[in-house]
Amino acid sequence: MSRVLLVPNSIEDITKLKDKVDGFILPIKDLSINYNYYIDIKDIDKILKELNNKDIFISLNKNMHNSDLPKLKDTLLMLENYNIKGIMYYDISIVNYKKELNLKNDIVWNQDHLVTNYSTVNYWYNEGSKYAYLSSEITKNEIIEIKKNIKAKLIANIFGYVPIFTSKRNLVNNYLETFDKEKVSNIYYMYKEGIKYPLVEEGNGTVAYSGYVLNAIKEYFDLDLDYYVINSFLIEDIEKVVDIFNTLDKDNLEKCYQKLSKLIPNTSEGFLYQETIYKVKR
Amino acid sequence: MKKVELLSPAGDLERLKYAILYGADAVYVGGTVLGLRANAINFTIDDLKEGTKFVHDHGKKIYVTVNIVLHDKELKIVEDYLKELDKIGVDAIIVSDPTIVDIALNKTNLEVHLSTQQSTINYEAIKYWENKGVKRVVLGRETSKEEIEEIRKNVDIDIECFIHGAMCAGYSGRCVLSNYLTNRDANRGGCSQICRWDFDLLDEFGNKIEAEKPFTFSSKDLSMLKYIGDMIDLGITSFKIEGRMRSIYYLATVISVYRKAIDDYLNGNYEYNKELENTLNRVANRDSIPQFFDSNYGANTSYYNGRVELSNQDFLGVVIDYKDGYATVEERNYFEKGYNVEFFGPNIDTFSMKIDKIIDEDGNDIDIVRHPGEIVKIKTDRKLSPNDIMRIKIS
Numbered sequence: 125m126s127r128v129l130l131v132p133n134s135i136e137d138i139t140k141l142k143d144k145v146d147g148f149i150l151p152i153k154d155l156s157i158n159y160n161y162y163i164d165i166k167d168i169d170k171i172l173k174e175l176n177n178k179d180i181f182i183s184l185n186k187n188m189h190n191s192d193l194p195k196l197k198d199t200l201l202m203l204e205n206y207n208i209k210g211i212m213y214y215d216i217s218i219v220n221y222k223k224e225l226n227l228k229n230d231i232v233w234n235q236d237h238l239v240t241n242y243s244t245v246n247y248w249y250n251e252g253s254k255y256a257y258l259s260s261e262i263t264k265n266e267i268i269e270i271k272k273n274i275k276a277k278l279i280a281n282i283f284g285y286v287p288i289f290t291s292k293r294n295l296v297n298n299y300l301e302t303f304d305k306e307k308v309s310n311i312y313y314m315y316k317e318g319i320k321y322p323l324v325e326e327g328n329g330t331v332a333y334s335g336y337v338l339n340a341i342k343e344y345f346d347l348d349l350d351y352y353v354i355n356s357f358l359i360e361d362i363e364k365v366v367d368i369f370n371t372l373d374k375d376n377l378e379k380c381y382q383k384l385s386k387l388i389p390n391t392s393e394g395f396l397y398q399e400t401i402y403k404v405k406r
Numbered sequence: 407m408k409k410v411e412l413l414s415p416a417g418d419l420e421r422l423k424y425a426i427l428y429g430a431d432a433v434y435v436g437g438t439v440l441g442l443r444a445n446a447i448n449f450t451i452d453d454l455k456e457g458t459k460f461v462h463d464h465g466k467k468i469y470v471t472v473n474i475v476l477h478d479k480e481l482k483i484v485e486d487y488l489k490e491l492d493k494i495g496v497d498a499i500i501v502s503d504p505t506i507v508d509i510a511l512n513k514t515n516l517e518v519h520l521s522t523q524q525s526t527i528n529y530e531a532i533k534y535w536e537n538k539g540v541k542r543v544v545l546g547r548e549t550s551k552e553e554i555e556e557i558r559k560n561v562d563i564d565i566e567c568f569i570h571g572a573m574c575a576g577y578s579g580r581c582v583l584s585n586y587l588t589n590r591d592a593n594r595g596g597c598s599q600i601c602r603w604d605f606d607l608l609d610e611f612g613n614k615i616e617a618e619k620p621f622t623f624s625s626k627d628l629s630m631l632k633y634i635g636d637m638i639d640l641g642i643t644s645f646k647i648e649g650r651m652r653s654i655y656y657l658a659t660v661i662s663v664y665r666k667a668i669d670d671y672l673n674g675n676y677e678y679n680k681e682l683e684n685t686l687n688r689v690a691n692r693d694s695i696p697q698f699f700d701s702n703y704g705a706n707t708s709y710y711n712g713r714v715e716l717s718n719q720d721f722l723g724v725v726i727d728y729k730d731g732y733a734t735v736e737e738r739n740y741f742e743k744g745y746n747v748e749f750f751g752p753n754i755d756t757f758s759m760k761i762d763k764i765i766d767e768d769g770n771d772i773d774i775v776r777h778p779g780e781i782v783k784i785k786t787d788r789k790l791s792p793n794d795i796m797r798i799k800i801s
Contacts, residue, residue, distance in 0.1 A: 187546065187577050190528045190556045214580075217530035220537075237582045237593055241476045243505040261585050262477065269478045288586050291576040292548045292698070295623050298708040299607060303617035313612065314605035314621055316587070320612070321605075330576075334586055400585050402596030 126344065126352055127179060128369055131284070133161050133356040138171065144366045147179025147209065149353065155184045155196055157328045158236075158287040160357045165199055172206050179351070180208045181279075185234055186328060187292070188215040197221060203229055210255050222252050230254040232279065236287065237261055242273035249276040255350075260286045260338060264396045267347055277350040282340045283365060283384070284355025285322060286394065289332035296325045311358075322358055333357070339391035342381050345374050359388065410668055411644040413469075413566065414661055417651050418447045422457045422468075424654040427752045427793050429665030432467035433457075434500060436650060439487060440480065441471045441595055454494050467497040471650075472510075473521040475579070475593035476503045488514050498541065502579065511539045519566065522546055523579040523593070527553065529560035536563045542643065547573060547628070550701045554640050564643040569630040570660055570686070571648025573697060575601035575623035583623075601625070619710040626709045629686060629694030632678050634667045655721035655738070658795050659689045662750060688720055688800055722747060723775075725794040732765070732783040733790045741798075742774040749786070751794030758799045759787055 127146035132138045138148060150171065153162035163171060172180060182203060188196055200221055203211065211218065212234035222231055232255040233239060233248040245256040257279040258267060271278060300307045313320040319335035337359070344352065354369065356362040364387055372380050385391050414430035416422035425433050435457060436448045449457060454470065461468040470491055474480065484506055491499060492514040499516050501507050502523035510516045518540045525546035526532055532543050542564035545554065549567075558565065574581065582592050583600035590596035600623075606614050607621035615621075628648070630637060637645065645668070647660055663682050670676035686694065692709050696702075722741045727734035733749075741747070743761050750756040763785040766772045775782050784796075 187525050187548070187580070188528050188531070189548075190553050193528060193530055215528070215531055216524070216526070216534045217528050220530045220534040223534075236580055237585075238475050238503070238579055240593075241478045241481060241503075241505065243478075243481050244476065244503055247504045247508055261582055261591070266478055288582045289576050289623075290580040291623070293575065293625070293703055293707065295575065295708065296607070298705040299617070299621050299710075300615075301705040302708065302710065303619070305615060305617060309610045311610045312615075313608040313610075315608050315614070316603070316605050320608065332583065395585070398589065400589050400591035400594070400596065402591040402594040 126349055128282075128366075129179065129181065129279070129351050129353045130362075130366065131159065131353060131355040131357065133359075133362065135161075135171075137161075137356055137362060138175070141363060141366055142175060142178060144363070144370055145178075145354070147181065147351075148175065149181045149183050149212065151183040151185070152199060154328075155186050155188075155192065155199060157186045157290060158331050159183070160324065165195075165202070168202075168206075172208070176207075180206075181210050181212055181232060182208055183212040183234070184218060185212050185214040185236075187290075188217050193217065197225070200227055200229075201225065212257060219248075219251055219253070232257055233276075234279075236290075240266070242270040245270060245274045245276050249274065255279055257353075258349075261395050261400060263399050264343060264347065267349075271347070271349070279351040279353060280340075280347070280349050281338055282344065282352035282354060283369075284337060284353070284359060285333040285357050286338050286355075287331050288321075288334050290329065291331075292329040294325055295330040296323055334392075334394075336390050336392040336394075337388050338394045339381070339384050339388070340393060340396055341369070341372070341384060342377060342393070343396060344372060345377065361387065410638055410642070410672070411467075412661065412664055412668060413644045413646045414657060415647060415650040415652065416457070416657075418449070419453055419457055419460075421652075421654055421657055423460060424793065425657050425661060426461055426464050426466050428658045428661040429752065430466065430661050432469060432497070432644070433461060434469040434471055434646075434650070436471045437487070437491070439483060440474045440476075440506075451490060451494070454491070454496065458494050458496055462495070469498045469500050469519060470496050471500045471521070472506055473500050473502040473523050474595060475523070476505055477594070481505070485509050485513060488516060492516050500544065507535075507538065507540065517541045519564075520544060521578075522568070525577045525579055529557045532557060532561045532563060536561055542566055544568075544646065546578060548577065548698050551633070551636060551640065551699050552701070554642065558641045565641070566644035566646055567630075567637065567642050568628055568648055569634070569637065569645045569664065570628055570694070571652075572627050572691075573625045575625050622708075622710060624692075624709040625697075626707055627690060627692045627694040628697045629683070629690075630696055630699065631663065631667060631683055631686060633696055633699055634664070634678075635671045635676055638668070638671055653721070654724075655795060655797070656689045658750070659685060659797075685800055720798045720800070721795070722798060723796045725749070725751070725790045725796065726781070726792055728786075728790045728792075731785055733786050733794075733796075734781060734783050735796055737775045737778060737780040737782065739778070740774070740776050741796075746799040747796050748799050749788075749790060749794050749796055751791060753791060754788070754794060757788060
C-alpha cells in the first residue's frame with residue numbers, strides 16, 4: 125500500500141495536516157535547497173516529537189561545499205537519535221559519512237534528475253541507500269522497468285510544482301541589480317509563450333520550477349510505489365488537495381483526477397507518457 | 407618542475423589534430439553513443455582508433471566522454487562499448503553515472519574520471535570516489551580558490567578544473583530546463599541551452615518588470631588566464647578548456663595562449679598581459695571572467711547582451727604547404743592584398759605582415775580571395791608549416 129508524504133509550506137501546514145498524510149519531507153535550513161520552508165536544526169527535536177507516529181524523511185539535498193561539511197556531519201550524528209525513515213541526499217559526501225561514521229539511519233538517493241535507471245538504483249542500494257527518489261523526467265514504462273529490477277523502496281513526485289533548475293547564482297537579484305530595480309520578494313516568475321515558471325531565490329541560490337503542476341494521481345495504483353510526494357509549494361489550498369488524495373480508491377480515480385484538475389487548472393502529467401529526445405534529426 | 411596537463415576538447419578528428427599540434431597535453435572527445443554532446447559530429451569507433459593513434463604517436467593522451475545519465479534502455483550497450491574503448495587503448499573515460507563507473511572499474515582496465523555532471527565540490531564526496539578507484543575528479547565549476555585549496559589538502563586524487571569557455575548557469579546535472587521547455591533531455595546530450603534564452607521577468611503578482619534588456623539566466627564565459635599561476639600553485643592536475651563543438655581556429659587560438667601561459671609560468675617568467683587576454687577575447691562569444699574562482703559571482707557574472715555567435719571573420723586561412731617563400735593557404739574568410747595579417751602556429755613565434763602578393767592556382771596575380779576553400783599562394787617573409795593559421799592582425 126502506497127503512502128503519501130507532504131512537502132510542507134510552513135509549520136502551520138505540518139500542524140494542520142499531520143493527521144491527513146502518512147508523513148513529511150522536512151528540509152533543514154542551510155543544508156537543503158529547492159524548498160520554500162526550512163526547519164532550523166534547533167527546532168527539529170520539538171517537531172519530530174510532535175510527529176512521532178509519522179514517516180519522516182529529512183532532506184539534506186544541497187550541493188555541499190567544504191564549509192557545509194561540519195554542520196552536515198553534526199546534523200547526521202544528531203539525527204541518529206531520532207526515529208526517521210531516511211535522509212535524502214544529493215551530495216555524495218553523505219554516502220561517505222554514512223560509511224565513515226557507521227550511521228544507522230537509512231539514506232535516500234535523491235539526485236533530482238539523475239535517478240533514471242534501475243542499475244544505478246541498485247548501485248546506490250548496495251552503497252546503503254535503501255530508498256530511491258525517482259526523477260520526474262522519466263516515463264511510466266521506465267518507472268515500471270525500474271521497479272521490476274530493484275530491491276530499494278521507491279519514492280516519486282505525484283503532485284505539485286517540480287524543481288527543474290538549481291543554481292548557486294542569485295540570478296533574479298543579478299538582473300534587478302543590473303537594471304537598478306528593487307528586489308521585493310523571494311518569488312518571481314520567468315515568462316515565455318504564455319507559461320509562467322516560478323523562480324525562488326533565497327540564501328543558497330536560485331531555483332526554477334516547472335510551468336505546470338504535476339498531477340500523476342491517475343498512476344497511483346498502477347505504479348504502486350512505496351511513497352508518493354505532494355509538494356505544497358505555491359498550492360493555495362493544499363488541504364483540499366490532500367483531502368482528495370484521502371478519498372482516493374481504484375473506483376474513483378478519474379473523479380479524483382478531475383477534481384484536482386478543477387481545483388488546480390494548471391496541471392500536467394509531465395513526462396509519464398512523453399519520452400524526452402536527445403538526438404535531434406537533421 | 408610541476409606537471410600540469412592542458413586538456414582540450416575535440417569535436418572531430420581535424421580538431422583533435424589541431425588541438426594536439428597547438429599544444430594540448432590531452433584531448434577529450436565524444437563517441438557516437440553515451441556522451442553529452444549528442445548533436446556534435448562525434449567520433450565513430452574508427453575515428454577513435456585513428457584519433458588514439460595520432461594522440462599516442464605525439465606522446466599525448468585521449469579521454470572519451472561517456473557522461474550520459476543512463477536510462478534503462480541504454481544499459482544494454484554500456485559494457486560492450488566500454489570494452490571496445492578499452493581495446494582501442496584510450497587513456498581514460500569521463501563518466502557521470504555510477505553504473506558506468508562500476509562497469510568500467512570492474513570489467514575493463516579503463517581509467518575513470520568523474521565528470522563535472524556530478525557537481526563534486528567538497529572533499530568528502532571526492533573521498534568516496536577515490537575509495538571506489540576513480541583516478542580523477544572534474545570539480546564542479548562552483549568551487550572557489552580557497553575551496554580547491556582545502557580539497558587539495560584533504561585528498562590525493564587528480565583534480566581537473568575548467569579554465570576557459572562557456573558556463574552552465576546552474577549546477578551541472580541539476581538543470582532540466584531543456585527537458586521542460588523543448589522536450590530535449592539535458593542530461594542525455596540534448597541540452598537546448600535554455601539558459602541563453604530571453605524571458606520576461608514577472609513579480610509575484612504577475613506584473614512584468616520593465617528593464618532595458620530581457621531577463622535571462624545567461625552567464626558570462628570563464629577565463630582563468632589571469633589566475634593561471636594560482637591554479638598551478640594549487641596543485642590542480644588538469645586544466646580543461648570547454649567546447650567540443652568549437653572550431654579549429656578557436657581551439658588553436660585558446661590552446662596557444664594557455665600553452666604559452668602555463669609554460670612561461672613553469673619557467674618562471676609568466677606575466678599576465680592584456681595582449682594575451684585580447685587574443686582570447688577575439689575568439690570569444692561573450693565577456694569572460696574568473697567566475698566562482700575569486701568568489702565574486704554576483705551581478706557582474708550575468709550576461710544580458712543576447713546571443714552573439716557570429717561567424718568569426720578573423721580566421722582567414724590555413725597554411726597547407728610552404729615552398730620558395732610562398733605559403734599555400736586554404737581560405738576560410740575573405741581577405742585581399744594590403745591586409746595586415748598574423749601567422750601563428752605550433753612551431754613558430756606569432757608574427758605579422760602586410761599581404762603584398764597573392765597568386766591563384768593558375769599562377770595569376772590576384773587582389774582578392776573571396777571563396778571559402780580557395781587555394782592561393784601568399785608571399786611571406788618567414789618560413790611557415792602546414793597547419794599554421796593566418797588571421798587578421800589583432801593588436
